[in-house]
Amino acid sequence: MTADRTEISKATLNRLPAYLRYLYELDKKGVQTVSSTMIAAGLDLNPVQVRKDIAFVATSPGKPKLGYVTKELIADLENFLGYHNTRDAILVGAGGLGHAILGYDGFAKYGLNVTCAFDVDPAVIGTSINGKPVYDMSRLPELVKRFNISLGIITVPSGSAQEVADLMVSAGIKAIWSFAAKHLNLPAGVALKHEDLAASLALLRMQLVSQD
Amino acid sequence: MTADRTEISKATLNRLPAYLRYLYELDKKGVQTVSSTMIAAGLDLNPVQVRKDIAFVATSPGKPKLGYVTKELIADLENFLGYHNTRDAILVGAGGLGHAILGYDGFAKYGLNVTCAFDVDPAVIGTSINGKPVYDMSRLPELVKRFNISLGIITVPSGSAQEVADLMVSAGIKAIWSFAAKHLNLPAGVALKHEDLAASLALLRMQLVSQD
DNA sequence: CTTTAATCGATAAAAATATAACTTTTTTAG
């Protein structure tokens, strides 16, 4: 195990970006120091939970009665989340969703740089979306290797998702962010994050139904 | 509480759509019965977990040595997840992501019908995306009330997300699906599902980094 | 300078979730 002390929990990691966003807001308002109580109140969380989460990432301890120095905590979070350390990624599937992702420049802030896209549709191959070229799928292995890309985004229909994933893996990609409604089978050592919109929707509906 | 026995867990609810998708595949291949072991193997899960999850939704019990009848289990899952019971929704923010969602007809399968969109940009107001009209934001309350819409999708920049959410709530919307990178403050009784792409990305990067 | 109230950090308890162990049932094979 490469764990420094105790491994950071998945749940914590999911909350950190929300803290960071909240801190940006406070900083913009000129708030110098921020307490875990304040963050918890702003994000509807438990103060103790916030404090524990922060303990993982903060380099300097918080002061009683004041809390943490806003700018320092922001820096610590950004470092921890790797926002300063940009990674190149490719995207496969320049359809509706793929188009939207390529068109969104906000990921740069999170240290993600989508360099180009791939597709099989001759209508989009050769075009450029938001300055990012769309290549033929067959060129994927070559380009991934040449630029040493480690992250791939999948926005193809579920029918071809596994095929695309296999191609990515064989080209050397080490992490896949998939928006396809399909379970992907990947070898150990390749990280996967599956964005399951159907599941999200199910969760929301369930809350909705249980009200009336 | 309307809980039949023990309340269904959030984690379970997140897995059910994946089961359903897998069952569709098997059914298409002509597989008559399916065991929890088979599902678990296909989706890299624990068989007991699958069995417990299924116990929540299945109307008829599984048979030892055989498992569940594929078509029956599909029907049970679809019913449970409410896929047959379509809900109307509106979307606010006809930008890149909003455009992609409006253009995607796959949500119908999940019982979600996005009827129309709203925006403030004169360039898109009055146009139609995938057959869905885009109205001026000011008409939102009127239309939500007229058609008794209960679900709203937010795809606006984070700066205006809270404002949009407030408008939705005051118009009578009871569930919000937000893609904005911003914590929303909502009154009790309004359900919220926040799609935090930054958090997803953080999770993925962390796995990636811990490899090398 | 002393008191006060707020907050941190650490530890403990509780709740939720996942995994494992065991028992029962039913099909298939000998």
Next chain:
DNA sequence: CTAAAAAAGTTATATTTTTATCGATTAAAG
């Protein structure tokens, strides 16, 4: 017709995650 195998169902244990408690610290107010 009986034994073996496979899988469901149930109960128990372990793990993870959240929440609560307590003493120590310290900026701010009197």
